[in-house]
Amino acid sequence: MASTLALNVRKPPTITRLPRRPDPRQDRVMDLRRDVALGARLAVMRAGGLAMAAAGDPVLRLLHRPWIDDPTSVHRQLLQGPQPYASRTGVLVVATHALCRDLVRDRRFLVRPRDGGSLGGSVAGARDPLLEPVDLSFLGMDPPEHTRLRRLVGGWFTPARVEAYEPLVVRLAERLVDDAVRRERFDLVAAVATPLPVAVIAELLGVPDEHAASFARWGRSVGAGLGGVRSARALHRLDAAVGELRGLLGDLLARRRHDPSDDLLSHLAAQDADVEETISLAALLLLAGFETTSTLLGNAVAAMTDAREPWARLAADPARAADAVEESLRFDAPIRFTARTPHETVSLGERDVAPDTVVLAMLGAAGHDPAVHADPDVFDLDRPTRGEHLAFSGGIHYCLGAPLARLEARVALAALAERMPTLHRTRGAVRRRSLLLRSYLRLPVAA
Numbered sequence: 001m002a003s004t005l006a007l008n009v010r011k012p013p014t015i016t017r018l019p020r021r022p023d024p025r026q027d028r029v030m031d032l033r034r035d036v037a038l039g040a041r042l043a044v045m046r047a048g049g050l051a052m053a054a055a056g057d058p059v060l061r062l063l064h065r066p067w068i069d070d071p072t073s074v075h076r077q078l079l080q081g082p083q084p085y086a087s088r089t090g091v092l093v094v095a096t097h098a099l100c101r102d103l104v105r106d107r108r109f110l111v112r113p114r115d116g117g118s119l120g121g122s123v124a125g126a127r128d129p130l131l132e133p134v135d136l137s138f139l140g141m142d143p144p145e146h147t148r149l150r151r152l153v154g155g156w157f158t159p160a161r162v163e164a165y166e167p168l169v170v171r172l173a174e175r176l177v178d179d180a181v182r183r184e185r186f187d188l189v190a191a192v193a194t195p196l197p198v199a200v201i202a203e204l205l206g207v208p209d210e211h212a213a214s215f216a217r218w219g220r221s222v223g224a225g226l227g228g229v230r231s232a233r234a235l236h237r238l239d240a241a242v243g244e245l246r247g248l249l250g251d252l253l254a255r256r257r258h259d260p261s262d263d264l265l266s267h268l269a270a271q272d273a274d275v276e277e278t279i280s281l282a283a284l285l286l287l288a289g290f291e292t293t294s295t296l297l298g299n300a301v302a303a304m305t306d307a308r309e310p311w312a313r314l315a316a317d318p319a320r321a322a323d324a325v326e327e328s329l330r331f332d333a334p335i336r337f338t339a340r341t342p343h344e345t346v347s348l349g350e351r352d353v354a355p356d357t358v359v360l361a362m363l364g365a366a367g368h369d370p371a372v373h374a375d376p377d378v379f380d381l382d383r384p385t386r387g388e389h390l391a392f393s394g395g396i397h398y399c400l401g402a403p404l405a406r407l408e409a410r411v412a413l414a415a416l417a418e419r420m421p422t423l424h425r426t427r428g429a430v431r432r433r434s435l436l437l438r439s440y441l442r443l444p445v446a447a
């Protein structure tokens with residue numbers, strides 16, 4: 001997904017990759033130079049972004065107020081515009097359900113440009129640390145590597161296998177919700193939406209309890225950087241968090257190699273795979289599954305309690321939680337977009353797309369396409385088309401964790417609605433300023 005944040009904002013200066021030298025003073029000078037280059041590049045991107053948003057570019061509007069809080073008008077602008085729409089950021093954008101679906105399913109559209117670098121800007125054919133601060137394992141790979149690595153873990157996320165986790169998810173969700181109810185006023189993100197997916201993925205991977213808090217902290221900082229970084233300091237913090245997370249996963253994998261258990265890390269340790277590659281794969285499962293699920297829970301509660309009626313109906317019949325999850329994924333997709341590029345000229349909608357051109361599929365806007373959903377801007381628990389969304393993308397990168405995310409969200413929403421039928425927002429909600437994730441950082445509520 002990070003590979004998708006590839007807005008080609010007017011050819012920014014590239015970062016010079018400097019070789020490491022033994023003299024620490026030299027290192028500090030090099031780091032400083034790198035930071036200055038990085039800061040300049042970010043400033044160019046920010047200034048360009050603001051100007052283009054003000055001039056009406058819908059992609060950049062999604063990063064700025066007031067559209068960050070309410071993207072309805074941007075969705076309409078995108079859906080009514082030409083398909084694909086040529087954004088001034090240099091990327092093409094499709095927003096209709098049909099074209100987004102075609103783009104993610106079409107095997108001629110890939111996640112890497114021809115030189116193997118990052119979409120929208122490569123550093124000499126390598127991953128660009130600004131556009132892609134984190135190695136996203138097979139999410140950022142094309143076949144055949146994608147196929148090989150996805151197969152290694154695919155069997156762990158089938159609906160049947162995930163069903164076996166239901167008792168664990170119920171236990172964890174009920175404990176968190178009971179604790180929250182006792183406090184009466186709480187931040188939904190900190191109290192339930194964040195700790196639940198972290199605890200579930202830690203359990204699935206086999207991260208021991210004593211590391212759970214660090215695991216959550218790293219997941220949070222790395223997840224926050226998925227959509228790109230905003231400063232040199234943020235990139236350093238992210239690098240540090242990634243380093244610590246990889247260190248823990250590396251230690252655990254080494255231990256499981258000698259002393260296996262029945263968890264996913266033991267399964268990975270038993271494969272004859274490259275160690276760094278295996279660590280990246282394990283980290284992907286944390287990163288792809290944590291902020292996204294947390295985001296879904298926050299968005300679902302906010303949308304339903306704001307509209308009131310859907311929450312009251314869910315409280316009266318918590319068995320509707322699965323419908324609430326699908327309608328929320330349609331109404332407020334956690335991941336706004338993904339990106340692809342062709343290696344040959346491919347026609348898409350009204351245009352021929354040249355090789356290496358970045359095309360964004362606006363998954364969030366597609367959920368509001370009136371050609372598929374009547375009254376798309378209304379949250380409707382009974383909507384017959386609620387399941388026809390692209391929140392989990394499609395094609396070969398279709399979200400591996402979709403059954404797990406659905407299970408967690410269903411169980412948590414049912415528990416919340418059952419115990420807190422009059423749940424409502426209080427003041428102080430904070431939205432994340434990210435183009436990639438549409439989420440709340442804080443969502444204060446009262447039971």
Ligand code: HEM
Pocket residue numbers: 001004104138139140150201284285286288289290292293296333334335338339391392393394396397398399400401402404405
């Ligand atoms: C509501 C929660 C979630 C949402 C909205 C979501 C969304 C997505 C999307 C949109 C993609 C595809 C991106 C693309 O096409 O480029 C994706 C891929 C992926 N997701 Fe999820 N995800 C969620 C939860 C999870 C969970 C819980 C896990 C695992 C624990 C997970 C693991 C993955 C993995 C491994 C991929 C890469 C698949 C591939 O490249 O083949 N996700 N997710």
